[in-house]
Amino acid sequence: MLQLIIGLVLFLGIHSVSIVARPWRNAMVTRLGEWPWKGLYSVVSLIGLVLIVRGYAAARFDPVVLYSPPAWTHHVAMLLMLVAFPALLAAYVPGGIQRVLKHPMLVAVKAWALAHLLVTGTLAAVVLFGSFLAWAVADRISVKRRPQGATFQARASRANDVIVLVGGLALYLAFVFWLHGMLFGVPLISR
Numbered sequence: 378m379l380q381l382i383i384g385l386v387l388f389l390g391i392h393s394v395s396i397v398a399r400p401w402r403n404a405m406v407t408r409l410g411e412w413p414w415k416g417l418y419s420v421v422s423l424i425g426l427v428l429i430v431r432g433y434a435a436a437r438f439d440p441v442v443l444y445s446p447p448a449w450t451h452h453v454a455m456l457l458m459l460v461a462f463p464a465l466l467a468a469y470v471p472g473g474i475q476r477v478l479k480h481p482m483l484v485a486v487k488a489w490a491l492a493h494l495l496v497t498g499t500l501a502a503v504v505l506f507g508s509f510l511a512w513a514v515a516d517r518i519s520v521k522r523r524p525q526g527a528t529f530q531a532r533a534s535r536a537n538d539v540i541v542l543v544g545g546l547a548l549y550l551a552f553v554f555w556l557h558g559m560l561f562g563v564p565l566i567s568r
Contacts, residue, residue, distance in 0.1 A: 381432025381501060388425025389512045391418055396519040429505065436501030444498035455565075457492035458552070461485045463545025470544075472537035480520055486513040 394402045406414045461484075467474040468482035478484045490510035493502060558564030 378432065378436050378501060378504070380428050381436055381504060384425045384428025384430075384432050385505070385508045386425070387421055388429060389508060391421040391425065393512065393516070395523065396516055399523060433501055433505055436499070441500035442498055443500055443503055446496050446498055450495040454492035454496045455553070457488045457495075459546075459549055461488035461492065462548040462552075463541050464488065466541045466544050466548070470537045470541050471533040472535065472541060473533070474538050474541050476533065480517060483513045483517045483520070486510075487517075 402414075409417070463474065464478055464481040464485035466481075467478055468480075468485065475481055486509055490506040490513065493506040494510065497506070553565050
């Protein structure tokens with residue numbers, strides 16, 4: 378569990394710099410340069426992600442059960458994930474969906490975290506998914522209050538919305554029928 382917590386502190390901590398320490402972040406970018414800062418950010422994120430994966434995997438061997446979700450929550454979780462995958466793609470593919478969601482990556486993280494909290498009642502799951510949900514809510518509130526820098530944005534189009542919906546559905550189906558079981562050892566559909 379300690380490995381999971383350290384991973385969350387590193388991963389969510391570096392992703393929270395713009396929330397809690399924007400002047401320090403700007404000073405670091407000025408001092409180090411944009412690309413070295415992005416490199417440091419990426420290395421800390423990757424280390425945190427590896428620790429999260431390893432820590433959560435280790436915690437699954439000796440789970441502390443906090444609650445047992447009712448069966449109907451699995452259906453709600455599946456619907457939330459049907460929202461999460463297109464939202465994830467919309468973060469990178471500009472179009473009407475991106476415009477409506479405003480911050481589609483945060484929508485995807487919130488849907489993903491809530492879906493998993495609904496169906497997994499172990500202490501490790503609550504720590505992992507609860508942390509991501511709390512972070513996404515805090516970041517969304519923070520985004521409203523901080524100035525947005527200029528970023529390259531490809532031209533929005535209706536075709537991009539089709540790509541987001543079809544690609545999101547394809548990812549969803551791949552995870553439901555194959556990838557979730559293969560990657561995480563928890564098949565979603567019994568055969």
